[in-house]
Every structure is written in C-alpha cells, then in structure tokens.
Amino acid sequence: MRDVYVIGTSCTAFGKRPQDSFKALAREAYLDMLRDAGLDSGSDIEQAWFGNCGMGTFGQRNIRGQVCFTPLVREGLFPERVPMINVEGGCATASMAFHGAWKDVASGDMEMSMAIGVEKTFFAGDGGRTLEIFEGGIDQLDPEEWHSYYAEMGHEAGKPFEPNGGGGTVFMNTYAMQAAWHMKHHGTTQEQIAIAASKNHWHGSMNPKAQYRFEVSVDEALADREVSWPLTRAMCAPIGDGAAAALLVSGDRLAGMDRAVRERAIKVRGSVLTGGKYRAASEPGLSRVAAQKAYAKAGLSAADVDLVEVHDATSFCEIFQLEMLGFAEDGKGGAFVAEGHTRLGGRLPVNLSGGLVSKGHPVGATGLSMIHELALQLRSEAGERQAQKADIALAENGGGVIGFDEAACSVILLEAPGA
Template identity: 45%
Template sequence: MKNVYIIGVDSLKFGKYKEHDHRELVKETFDNCLVDAGITANDIQSVHFANSLWGYYNRQDGIRGHIAMRHCGLEKVPITNLEAACASGTLALHSAWKDILTGLFDCSLAVGVDKLYMDDKHKMFDAFYFAVDIANKEEVFQEWNEAVKNVNVPIPEYNQGARSPFMDIYANIALSHMNQYGTTQEQLAMVAAKNHHNGSLNPKAQFQFDMSTEQVLEDRIVSYPLTRSMCAPMGDGAACAILCSEEFLEKLPDSVKERAVKIASSVYMSGRNRTLKERSTCAEAAELAYRMAGKIPEDIDVAEVHDASAIGEIIHYENLGFCPVGEGGKFMESGATQLHGKIPVNPSGGLISRGHPIAASGLGQIYELVTQLRGEAGVRQVNGAKVALAENGGGNVGLEEAAFTVTILER
C-alpha cells in the first residue's frame, strides 16, 4: 500500500463563535493549515468537507463544502460533502487518504466545521436528533431503556434540565457497565478530572480550567450517573489536515519533510445490531487498524478517543485493547491514561474539555496527535511519542454508534 502523509494541520480554539459563520471558520483554519504545510491553495487537488448541522441551523444543504471552499478561494477542484455525525471529521480524513491511495490525486484537504451553540437551548439540544433514526426516535430511546431495565444500580432523585438526548444514551451505557463490571461513578469522575486537567494545558481547548475528582462528582447531574463536568460542552469550531503522497512530499523542502506524519492505517466501519453485552463493532475496527498498520495496542504511545461523556472513554480503553473488557474503570484508576502514564489518552483534554463541534472534532483529534508526534505539544507533550491512535464514533443505530473511524499515525 502506498504511503500517505499529513503535512499540515490546524484547529481553531473550539468555543462560541456567534459573530462568525461557517465560511469564516473554515477560511481561518484552512489558511493556517496551508502555512503549517508550507504550500499554497493551488497545490490542493481535492477536498473532503465534513459538516453535520449547517442545514439545521442555517438551511444550507447540498453544496456546503462548495460554498465554504469558494469563500477560501478554491475553485474547480472536486469537493465531496460528507456526513457521519460525530465521526464526520475523521471520515473526511479517511476519504482524503483514499484519494491519495488511488493515485488520482497527490494532495488532498480534509476539513470539518460545525456551529452548535445557540441561545435557544431547547432548539440547540434538539439538533442531536439528526444522529438517530428520526422517524423512529421513540422506539430508539425505548430500546435503550429496555436494555437497562434490569440494571441494579441505585439512582438518586434529581431534576433533569435541557440536555442532549445522547447524554441519556451515555447514561444508560454507564449504568450497564456499572451493573455488569462494577465500574463506579468515581471512576467516571476521574476521567473527567484528567481531561479537564489536560485541557487546562491546551490553548486550543474550549475549557481551560482544572477540576478535581470531587468537584466533578459534586457538579449538577445531567443524566445519572453523569454530571455536567463528565459531558462534552456545546460549541463551535473548525479543523483541517492536508494529506499528500510520498512523491509529492519528496518535492517539498526539508523543513516540511521533517514534520510530516505518516498515516499507518485508516479504518471506517458502520455499526451493527447488537446487545450491550456483545462485542462492540469499534473493537473490530480497531483490530483491523492494528493489522493494517502492523501494530498492537502496546505499540500506541498516545491516543485521542471519543469521550462525548466520561463513560465513552472508559469503554474505548477496552475496545482499543488497552485493557481487558470490563476493566476500563480500574485502568483509569490505575493512572495508566494520565499525561505521563502508560498510555496517555486525550492529552488535548478530549471532547469533555477541548470541546465537541461535531464535524470538527475528529480532525481536532488529528491536530492534537500530529502535534504530539512532531514533539510540539509544549507542557502537555507525551514523552517519546512515535505512534498515535485516534478513535471516533458517530450517531446511533440500535445499541451502538452508526459509524466508527480508527486512525493510526506514525512518525
């Protein structure tokens, strides 16, 4: 298989951009990415554009990428519009990677953008129904409730406010994991505290404040056992990556070659119908990614995983083979995933702290990992990082995500 390299990355600081539209966010990250790659817009031969909610918020459907990239000065190049909910950004990367593998193109752009924040909170949270089977949404949530009806975990009384419907799904996953494996709410809080600490070290993070495990536990309950600090915030953002072939890279200056990062493997897979006790499709995607890259879980030096809530990170420790199934909570408690632990996970602060503007999130992960592999992460640098893994999941069909991506990068 041909070698494909990432030569440029950028991520905006995720947050609230009420005065900026999607086109402006894309242009800023694209311009920054060109500078990072040391090339010009004329070198871009194809674009893969990820977005999920522009249509919901501004009625812009159909040609979103064409509108945004025209604003960036890109014309005539083929632009592919992509959607896979929260996995959209890394789907764009996967698609750009395939463009290079075919030999049809030598330089391709993957870009993701979304704006989630709205003053109308109910409309904002209702947007998340786009990522389930909307025609049968009542049945979707009933299936989740049925899956945990025999769970024997005490649930305190609390007042539920406006929230993303996905937090109810994550809460059910957490309750199931607690019931089956003895995972504790305190272990969930440890994930969130770790990621808030990492986010406090990241100038690109939406939240840049430290929190203790106790503070996380004392925060307002969103959907038990999840407190607000265990959940990713609402926000806006954009991120991108420029990929190229080995032949294209050879023509670039040494200063670019020295910072290039190879894509060792890229896997995109859809979910399936399963019970919560059955093996996740994500685990199968990870095994395929390891085989393609010629790696095993022990080879991974640093990882960014989809922690839209704290239980997501714990589940993915297991799916990615970092620890046995059922031991994710204990693995967190051991300190293995801390910034200077055995396998640092989410050094960026993860979705919980870095933020989660849907289609930009996956490329935000790639930005962090490329920065780590280049040794340019500053105070959050993982020592000796040479191999990195990004895992991202999107949407919900049945009792698991609708789409999965797993990407392994190597310096």
C-alpha cells in the same frame, strides 16, 4: 495502496463563538493548515472533503463546502475547479472526511487531498436549533425502534430510559445507561468516571485551543450538576463551535517537497471505518472491530500504541473505549484510568488535548481536531502538555447512535516523523 502522509493540520479555538460564521471558521482552519504545511497557497490541492452537520439548520442543506470556500476561490486562496465532497456522519463527520482524503492519495488517484470539518452548535437564545443538529444523529423515521431497545436496555442496566429526563440530550441518557450497565456488570464506579473527567480537564487546562481551560478535581466532578446519573456536567462534552483541517500527500509528492516539510510529515499507518447495529449490551462495540482492522492493516497491535485520542462525549466513553481498543481488559477500563496510566506522564496518555469534555465538541470538526492534537504530540510541538516521545498514535471517533453502538466509528493510526 500507496504511503500517505499528513503534512499540515490545524484547529481553531473551540468554544461559543456566535460572532464567527461557518465561512469565517472554514477560512481560519484552511489558512492555518496551509501555514502548518509550510505552503504559501493551496494551488496543488486536487480534491477536498468538507465535513459539517449543522448548516442545514440555516437552510444550507447542500453544497455546504462549496459555499464556504467560494470567497477563498474568489480571492485566489483555494484553487478553481477543484472538486469538494460534502460529508455528514454525526460526530464522526471529520474522520470520514479524513478517510476520504486518505483514500484519494492511497489509491493513487490524487497526489494531494484535503479534509476539513466546520461546525457551529451554539446559538444564543435558540436551543431548539442546537437540538435539531443533535437529533439528526438518531433514527427519526422509526423512533419507536430505539425507544423499545432503550426500554429493554434500561431494564438490563437497572436504569430506566428517560428520553426527556435530565439536563442533556437523549444521547447523554443512553451513555448514562451504558455506564450504569458497566457499573452493574463490571463493578466500574462513578468515582472512576470522575477520575477520567478530572484528568482530561487538567489536560485541557494546558491546551490554548480548549473550550474549558480550568481544572476540575475528582470531588468537584462528582458534586457537579447531574445530567443523567451517573454522569454529571463535568463528565459531559459542552456545546461549542470550531473547525479543524488536515492536508495529505503521497510519498512521491512528499519526496519533492522542502526538507522542513519532509521532516515534519506524519505517516498514516491506517484508516478504518465501521458501521453500528443494535447489539446486545454484553457484545463488544464497533470500535473494537475498527481497531482490530486498523491494527491488522498497519501490522501493529495495541501494545505498539504510545498515545491515544478517544471520543469521550462523556467520561465513561473513555473507560469503555480503552477496553474496545485493546488497552484494557473488558471491565477493567475504570481501574486502568484510576491507576493513572492515561495521565500525562503515564504509560498510555489519553486525550492530552483535554478530550471532548474539556477541549470541546463542535460535531463536524471533532475528528480532525484529534488528528491535529496527535500531530502536535508526534512532532513534539505540544508545549507543556507534551508526552514523552511517541512513535505510534491512535484516534478513535464515533458518530450518531444505533442502540448502544455509534452509527459510525473511525480508527486512525499515525506514525511520528523519523519513527
């Protein structure tokens, strides 16, 4: 496998953007990515991977990327005859696109490949359309299987499964059951979840691209409207729109590029995908498998990681993923967060972007927004939320659900320029 480098990333502002079409968001992210890479055009791009989950609700169930990029091709901004592969994998969609572009280059098949994720999940006055997008992340062919599983897990957790209860989707209720199980068996507290939420809202208040740019105290997070106990609104990712992208090249291609590009290039140390299953509540999740494989391929360990972005669809997820990724002992993730280790200035800053709960969560764009944040941090370009110099960063992104697992999980390891 060849060395692969990220030379350009982008992320639009996340939020409720009803005035912006899928095509407009794709254009914004693509052109910003080229500018970040120091390129006047994308003429050398040999393949593109386009991630999206929601365009089918508009009737565009196929050739989504080709449709969004047709105006760019017509205007000479994207090269003609370049293949574009459409990817859909729930909330892990953008990371799957990144993985495809990485394999293009690592395999030697391409010298330059692109990944982009574009999503709209907010539709003013049409909550049903939003719900349709999210319902695609769970088995609709045999729903009785997960109903039975969650009924059993609810009994184990001491929190009955209520598929239509609370103020959120079925996913918020399943996350709440996992949190309740963790609280029951490990002593994790609602306050620790609130600390994670408050910390990420603070980080997000410094991110100009974040959907929520305000701070939330621990007490305010605890007192906010309950979605599904123990989770409140401040602990859950919002609905929103946005896009993000990344441009990847081989080491050989990078060697022939301008010095300014070479000096900002970020090496991809590893990219791994895993698949979920119906697991026992006490069994580790699929992100542990993904992380262990990624560490092994990169010749690294959890101790080598300086900076992390995790998929905190709820703030409990951050606590759980810290354990799965090897940064905290099982059952100790809540204490790890409460001790301040994951804050800006802590020994392992987590979700300096604000995470999903503050930055936002446009499903098909989320994974690449993590890559964008880590690129800013590794290049020391993150402004007031800049971490101390970091050499190795990790992104964890999960999508869909199969029981207490995500249906798919991505772990990506990145290395700073000159590290």
